[in-house]
Each structure stands twice: as structure tokens, then as C-alpha cells.
Amino acid sequence: xxxxxxxxxxxxxxxxxxxxxxxxxxxxxxxxxxxxxxxxxxxxxxxxxxxxxxxxxxxxxxxxxxxxxxxxxxxxxxxxxxxxxxxxxxxxxxxxxxxxxxxxxxxxxxxxxxxxxxxxxxxxxxxxxxxxxxxxxxxxxxxxxxxxxxxxxxxxxxxxxxxxxxxxxxxxxxxxxxxxxxxxxxxxxxxxxxxxxxxxxxxxxxx
Amino acid sequence: xxxxxxxxxxxxxxxxxxxxxxxxxxxxxxxxxxxxxxxxxxxxxxxxxxxxxxxxxxxxxxxxxxxxxxxxxxxxxxxxxxxxxxxxxxxxxxxxxxxxxxxxxxxxxxxxxxxxxxxxxxxxxxxxxxxxxxxxxxxxxxxxxxxxxxxxxxxxxxxxxxxxxxxxxxxxxxxxxxxxxxxxxxxxxxxxxxxxxxxxxxxxxxxxxxxxxxxxxxxxxxxxxxxxxxxxxxxxxxxxxxxxxxxxxxxxxxxxxxxxx
Numbered sequence: 001x002x003x004x005x006x007x008x009x010x011x012x013x014x015x016x017x018x019x020x021x022x023x024x025x026x027x028x029x030x031x032x033x034x035x036x037x038x039x040x041x042x043x044x045x046x047x048x049x050x051x052x053x054x055x056x057x058x059x060x061x062x063x064x065x066x067x068x069x070x071x072x073x074x075x076x077x078x079x080x081x082x083x084x085x086x087x088x089x090x091x092x093x094x095x096x097x098x099x100x101x102x103x104x105x106x107x108x109x110x111x112x113x114x115x116x117x118x119x120x121x122x123x124x125x126x127x128x129x130x131x132x133x134x135x136x137x138x139x140x141x142x143x144x145x146x147x148x149x150x151x152x153x154x155x156x157x158x159x160x161x162x163x164x165x166x167x168x169x170x171x172x173x174x175x176x177x178x179x180x181x182x183x184x185x186x187x188x189x190x191x192x193x194x195x196x197x198x199x200x201x202x203x204x205x206x207x
Numbered sequence: 208x209x210x211x212x213x214x215x216x217x218x219x220x221x222x223x224x225x226x227x228x229x230x231x232x233x234x235x236x237x238x239x240x241x242x243x244x245x246x247x248x249x250x251x252x253x254x255x256x257x258x259x260x261x262x263x264x265x266x267x268x269x270x271x272x273x274x275x276x277x278x279x280x281x282x283x284x285x286x287x288x289x290x291x292x293x294x295x296x297x298x299x300x301x302x303x304x305x306x307x308x309x310x311x312x313x314x315x316x317x318x319x320x321x322x323x324x325x326x327x328x329x330x331x332x333x334x335x336x337x338x339x340x341x342x343x344x345x346x347x348x349x350x351x352x353x354x355x356x357x358x359x360x361x362x363x364x365x366x367x368x369x370x371x372x373x374x375x376x377x378x379x380x381x382x383x384x385x386x387x388x389x390x391x392x393x394x395x396x397x398x399x400x401x402x403x404x405x406x407x408x409x410x411x412x413x414x415x416x417x418x419x420x421x422x423x424x425x426x427x428x429x430x431x432x433x434x435x436x437x438x439x440x441x442x443x444x445x446x447x448x449x450x451x452x453x454x455x456x457x458x459x460x461x462x463x464x465x466x467x468x
Contacts, residue, residue, distance in 0.1 A: 014443060014446050015442035015443040015445075015446050016443060017441075017443070034442055034446070036441060036442065036443055037441070053442060053455045055426075055441060055442060055443075056426060071455070072455060072457060074426065074428075074457055075426065075457075091457075093423070093457050093459070094422075094423035094459060094460060095423070112423060112459050112460070113422075113423045113459060113460040114423075131459060131460070132460070
């Protein structure tokens, strides 16, 4: 349905599931109302704007593009996303950015239980408070929290934020009209659960 | 166990074979009379029997007598609530059982996608907390300590009507309420005592509540105004209740909430 450069407006989405999935053309899609599960998932290129709430797994496996939801996102927002930018204007549910592999996930409000669980790359910015077990078993990537952290997950640790990084975070927020946040706590992997060789078995035998 | 009731009780009974319904009805009536109850009305609809009785004794005694009648599964006994479960769409349920005509303050419903126990009408939700009147539960999830809990309750003499793990939530909560806990307290206790994944709703005579497990494993969203509270797994279900734009709340891990009349 979507073609290059088009602007599409979807009226009365009525929180239905699987809307705007697997679209690879550069276009703009605007949902005037809430969307259900897996909205704008497997996206590669488009810009998606949702005026309302999103159900579970908004922007799941996004490769590139932009998604913004004006209100709250359900659980697993941005799960396994590899690139692009996902902005949540309200709160995010549990397991936000689970197994994230790249890109930026920005939450203007609070974020739920197990945010950044098994995160492998990319950046999560939470302006409000983070729920329990933040960054549990994360491998790589960075989480920035503007509010309080209920608890850190296994192998997640707090690291000093550099001025350069802070400026980057503030610049990303400014793009969404958020100017009031000035300090962030940075959470990364302590890498104490790292028991991996850097090479695959076949790669090693080739040496 | 059980509660002293003055006044009319509605008993909802289901039997597997439709040809048995008249004998099940006759023997159920006889059992109620034998227990000291007075039959106010009897109605049947294929496999379903609905009795309105005046009964002054212990509901547990009546329930225990009724389940001894061959072919009887009790879907509910209550003074203010009735459990209606069947196979079909919600629209069909409305046409067949007149669900839309029932007036009341609160109700819970469920569409089952069976994962573990038997697939029949009896194993569908809601589950009534046999033999406690007016306590019913709908549940999404799997309880991993179900068999352990079930053995514990059976050792205490409790009778389960199904092999469905969700039935035990109703029984668990009824037990806590009978011990004198408030509804919210009972829901909180369940977060520790039930293992596995669950989001469930409970309806009692004067209350409604939800509990969500520590993993936030199962979905739940709510919308509330001064007059109405609507709770569902997905927002699409709530959109039919409210025409206007209402704030959607997604409860988080280990959250419980109750509303009391």
C-alpha cells in the first residue's frame, strides 16, 4: 500500500493489531488513534507517527526509520530493534528494548520492569523512572535514566556519564521538545557474566 | 467452609450429555429439597440447568450433595452472581443465554485458548470458588505450583471440579476471604503464594479486582471514569466501552487493584 514518498493517514485504527508492519519504502504513516500489538514492526525506512497508545511490541525488530507514539506504549516496545529511533511520549511497559540490537529508544515518561533486558547494542533513554531489574543481563549498549531506578538487574552497573555523552542525550531529547531534563544516570553491562570467546568455534579452528 | 445464606440462591449446573438434562434436573431438585431447600424455579436449556432456591443452610453442604448427583458440574452457586459458560462467540452467548439482558454492577468474562487442561465447557472460565458463593475468577497464564497447591487443598478435603489450574485461584482467594482477609490483602498474598504466570480478575459479591504476577508476563489494560471501570487484556476491547478518549493504564509487575461497591 505504501509507496516511496507517500504520506498516509490512518483514521480510526481502533487499537487493532499488526498495523503498518514490514514497510520498506520511505514514506510517512500517521495513525490517528491507538494501535494494538506489533504496530510498525519490522520497519525499514518509514516514519510512523501514532496519536494515541500502542499495545505490546511496538516497533519490534525495526531496522531503520522513525516511530513516535504520543501516549503510552505497552510491554516490549522496541524489542530486538536494530536501528532507527523510537520515541514514546508517555510511559513504556515491561521489557522495553528487550534484546535491542541497535538504534535509539527514548521514553519521555517512566519505563517498566526489566527494561533493556539482554540488550546487545544501542541506546535507551528514560526521562522518568525505571522499574525493577533495569538492564538485566545486558551485553552491550547504554541506558540513561533521568529519574530513579527501582533496582538494577543482574550484571548491570552504573558508570559515570561523560559530558560529551550527556550533550548527546540532551540533543536527542531536544529533537522531541524535551528541555527540562539535565542529569542522567548511565547504566551499562558490568560484563561479569561474559563467558564467551570472541570467536565462533569454526572461526577458531580456522586459525 | 461456606457461608450462612438467608434467601434465594441461584444454582447453575451443566451436564455433558444433553439427553441427561431432564434426569439431572429432577435429581438436582430432589437433592435441594432433601437438603432443606425450596425450589422457586427451574429452567433448562440444552445442557444447562438453572435453579433458584430458597435455602437457609450451609452452601458447602448443598454443593457437596449436588456434585454427588451423576452428571452434575456446578458452574456457580450465588446470591448475586451467576456463571454462564458455553462454546461460541460472545454474540452467540448473548442470543442463547441472554447475557446482555442481565442487570448488575460488575461482571467478568473470558475467551479461552486452552493450553493445558481439557477442552470442554466445564473447563472454560470463569471459575467459581466451589463451594463459596459469589466468588469467581478469570485467568490468563499458567500456574507452576498448581499440582502442589491442589494436593494441599485436597488433603484438607476440598473438592475440585476441573483439572484447570485457574480454578485454584478462585479457591485460594475464597479461602483467604473466609480467613478474614480483605480482597486487596488476599490478592497481595496470591502474588507470593501462586507461582508461574498470571493476570487474573476476581469478582465477589461486592468487589472486583485484578492481580498481575511479578514478571508482568500477561497483558492487562484499564480505563476508568467516575462511573465506569473497564479492564481487558487489550485496548481494542476497551474501545468498545468508551467512545471518548480515556487515559489507558497498563498495570505493571506485582500490581493488584480492587474496587468495592
